[in-house]
Amino acid sequence: xxxxxxxxxxxxxxxxxxxxxxxxxxxxxxxxxxxxxxxxxxxxxxxxxxxxxxxxxxxxxxxxxxxxxxxxxxxxxxxxxxxxxxxxxxxxxxxxxxxxxxxxxxxxxxxxxxx
Numbered sequence: 001x002x003x004x005x006x007x008x009x010x011x012x013x014x015x016x017x018x019x020x021x022x023x024x025x026x027x028x029x030x031x032x033x034x035x036x037x038x039x040x041x042x043x044x045x046x047x048x049x050x051x052x053x054x055x056x057x058x059x060x061x062x063x064x065x066x067x068x069x070x071x072x073x074x075x076x077x078x079x080x081x082x083x084x085x086x087x088x089x090x091x092x093x094x095x096x097x098x099x100x101x102x103x104x105x106x107x108x109x110x111x112x113x114x115x
Contacts, residue, residue: 002104009109022095034078038091
């Protein structure tokens with residue numbers, strides 16, 4: 001069973017930055033699309049950004065111009081650089097990855113934006 005491990009969440013003041021990372025716990029090949037989703041209290045999980053193996057990216061409106069998704073294919077690792085964070089970015093952020101034979105979620109990492 002594929003397991004994804006996220007890291008990099010935490011508490012940050014408004015206007016601050018955080019960098020999230022996600023990688024599978026074991027060897028997985030190949031991974032097609034990797035992405036980040038988030039779920040705020042009382043709300044449904046929503047897409048933040050995705051990136052294909054070839055580097056094509058997609059961003060939800062909420063993160064355009066502030067968030068940057070990237071990946072290291074050699075390490076099967078995906079990153080989310082979040083700048084100019086706002087209180088409304090507070091949520092649990094989940095990593096997702098899929099390939100021809102699997103689809104997997106991470107357990108989530110808490111991001112709290114508060115002064």
